[in-house]
Amino acid sequence: MTQQLDQHTSTLVSVRWHEDTLELLDQRVLPGQIDYLKLTEVLHVWHGIHDLVVRGAPAIGIAAAYGVVLGTLNKQYADRNQWLNQVITDAEYLATARPTAVNLFWALDRMKLKAKALAESTCPIHDLSAELLLEAKAIHLEDEEVCRSIGEHALGLFHDGMGVLTHCNAGGLATARYGTALAPMYLAKERGINLKVYADETRPVLQGARLTAFELQQAGVDVTLICDNMAAMVMQKGLVQAVIVGTDRVAANGDVANKIGTYGLAVLAKAHNIPFYVACPVSTIDMDTPNGELIPIEERHESEITEAFGTRTAPSGIKVYNPAFDVTPNDYVTAIITEHGILKPPFHISLKELTTKLQHKP
Numbered sequence: 001m002t003q004q005l006d007q008h009t010s011t012l013v014s015v016r017w018h019e020d021t022l023e024l025l026d027q028r029v030l031p032g033q034i035d036y037l038k039l040t041e042v043l044h045v046w047h048g049i050h051d052l053v054v055r056g057a058p059a060i061g062i063a064a065a066y067g068v069v070l071g072t073l074n075k076q077y078a079d080r081n082q083w084l085n086q087v088i089t090d091a092e093y094l095a096t097a098r099p100t101a102v103n104l105f106w107a108l109d110r111m112k113l114k115a116k117a118l119a120e121s122t123c124p125i126h127d128l129s130a131e132l133l134l135e136a137k138a139i140h141l142e143d144e145e146v147c148r149s150i151g152e153h154a155l156g157l158f159h160d161g162m163g164v165l166t167h168c169n170a171g172g173l174a175t176a177r178y179g180t181a182l183a184p185m186y187l188a189k190e191r192g193i194n195l196k197v198y199a200d201e202t203r204p205v206l207q208g209a210r211l212t213a214f215e216l217q218q219a220g221v222d223v224t225l226i227c228d229n230m231a232a233m234v235m236q237k238g239l240v241q242a243v244i245v246g247t248d249r250v251a252a253n254g255d256v257a258n259k260i261g262t263y264g265l266a267v268l269a270k271a272h273n274i275p276f277y278v279a280c281p282v283s284t285i286d287m288d289t290p291n292g293e294l295i296p297i298e299e300r301h302e303s304e305i306t307e308a309f310g311t312r313t314a315p316s317g318i319k320v321y322n323p324a325f326d327v328t329p330n331d332y333v334t335a336i337i338t339e340h341g342i343l344k345p346p347f348h349i350s351l352k353e354l355t356t357k358l359q360h361k362p
């Protein structure tokens with residue numbers, strides 16, 4: 001299938017909607033293969049999210065929003081309630097695809113809310129799904145703007161020639177465009193500011209090597225790939241002056257869940273007096289979860305650790321522990337960068353102030 005390059009960042013588009021079909025870039029086979037899967041059923045979208053065809057908190061939410069629309073298509077409805085029930089059933093099902101990224105639930109809640117409003121409106125029954133699609137498209141489009149804005153705020157923390165370490169992939173592939181943690185790198189590139197990015201390869205499924213190194217290299221950003229266990233030495237040698245990562249969920253006290261290995265990096269950053277930044281949209285902040293201990297952490301299949309892309313690398317029968325995320329306590333976080341600006345500790349106050357302000361916005 002034809003590649004679709006993001007005009008602004010020269011990276012591949014991870015999610016697109018075309019003629020009643022959801023097309024997902026298969027991130028499992030990057031960078032070797034560029035393949036879009038065409039999905040027309042909710043079940044396929046669930047698997048796309050669960051199996052990491054699409055991954056990264058905002059991209060998961062976008063894909064799920066389109067998934068809800070897919071579920072309503074090509075069916076006959078006796079009445080609007082039946083249409084609404086279909087939306088609710090599919091949204092609840094898609095919410096079981098992965099547990100940690102709160103953006104999934106945020107996007108599905110938004111789709112359910114819109115569907116309820118539509119079902120209660122005067123919109124003709126045969127137009128309901130088309131109207132609901134507009135909401136999924138809005139979530140998609142807004143994410144682009146949000147990421148660019150995160151990039152603008154984050155860029156102020158960096159200067160020409162600076163070394164920046166990142167983990168996992170919080171780039172264009174994980175969002176609609178730009179990414180969160182990688183957004184300032186794209187904006188720096190646009191403005192002729194040279195950042196030297198170090199990308200952790202990110203065991204076990206190598207989002208750093210396969211995705212971050214790939215998308216930054218494609219965009220012409222100066223990026224160097226390292227193994228996860230090299231981060232300490234990179235810091236010790238003074239090669240990086242900041243760490244920036246994305247997140248799947250920020251608890252109300254500022255504890256941050258992100259790809260496994262993030263917590264270790266935060267501890268290392270503190271030991272080396274290096275700022276540790278977290279970049280995310282407000283939709284990743286979960287004020288209903290008081291602290292990081294209460295964030296559900298996904299555990300994934302043992303084969304991600306015992307096999308390296310089809311080749312067995314551990315003895316059969318070995319016990320395996322494979323949490324996909326860890327929680328960085330808030331006192332390791334220097335700042336949280338959102339589309340609305342930079343939040344500083346104490347996070348239980350700055351997060352509350354921001355989210356309250358946004359609730360009261362007309």
Ligand SMILES: CSC[C@@H](O)[C@@H](O)C(=O)COP(=O)(O)O
Pocket residue numbers: 055056057058101167168169170171174175179180181207245246247248258259260324
């Ligand atoms: C902007 S993406 C932020 C996070 O979702 C990202 O850092 C991450 O941990 C992704 O994990 P993944 O398991 O690849 O979905």
